[in-house]
Amino acid sequence: MAEAKVNGSLAVPNVQALAETCNGPDEQIPQRYVRTEASSGEVISNCHDNVAAPIIDLNKLLAAQSSEEECVKLRSACQNLGLFQVCNARFLAFRYSIKHLWNKNLQLINHGVPDEVIGNFKRDIVEFFSQPLDAKKEYSQLPNNLEGYGQVFVVSEDQKLDWGDMMYLTVHPSDLRDLRFWPTYPASFRQSIDAYSSETKGLARCILEFMVKAIGAEPELLLGIFEEQARGMRMNYYPPCKQADKVLGLSPHTDATGLTLLLQVNDVQGLQIKKDGKWFSVNALNDALIVNIGDTLEVLSNGKFRSVEHRAVIHPNKERISVALFHYPCENLVLSPLPEFVEDGKVHYRSMRYQDFLKQMLTAQLDGKNRLEKLKLEQ
């Protein structure tokens, strides 16, 4: 994927290995990982009704008698939070033609994203990261390439670092896959990545379509921008840290792309979202996929959808693994609000070539929602 080759990251130590050497309660954590902001500020956890990540039931969205009510929930999540979790995603998959849907002749084949696909995928990721460092290094990133095992967004020698390692792969389209970085251990890994990627494909499209429908707009143009475009998969490995409140697994950021489908691989929580200046812990349900709205969707929708600022925190004695599946827009997109979403001529974001926007992101350290804020026009 061209996006993955925009720029590389400076090489950083492997955190999984580092964590093994400094994981006593009094052990010194290297200064580059010590983050004062990790323990400052209020964090709201255990919020009831999953306010930080409302649950959208796809079955309810599809059933005539409950669809409207579920759409209201979806609209509110997209406009106020930028994040929700979908349940029943594993029981539904959507193979349909957009034309049919808008002719109210929806064809859904309820064949499901099989439990087996998610189960195999999770099992193989855990197995991959549990290998000795040398085995994983076979898939290390190469200079000026984001794909592979390593880290991203490290652009200066004195920037603070995240307490995590990652593996990034372009998974779609298949002719852009760089198999040099696709692990051959465990033996079923390539197959399980492929299966997860293809089984979730229709789902992202379907969710996006419901989102647009929920705000009363026509979906064709927006869907067209993401149709058959690149998808990238980032597998995050966060080792435990006895002094978890001194480190951050992943710095505050928004995803630059369209929708992100986030899968928490093991049952360790750690995702937090920012709302009204406060951090909220997300309680990810076991069977649910978390849907993040990225910056591209915020701009295209003229702010009708909000991208969500989020970060990952660390557990004191358990590893955490997550997988983000990013949906990229077409490469030559000019990022600008679509006319469909502009009311009374009020355009809220200035235009920018998507490639430039992405490059800005990949050549800087993560910085909350600030990059997007710079595109906002004074009203």
Ligand SMILES: O=C(O)CCC(=O)C(=O)O
């Ligand atoms: O680990 C998580 O829950 C968040 C991961 C994430 O935000 C990302 O990979 O972009």
Ligand SMILES: [Fe+2]
């Ligand atoms: Fe993210």
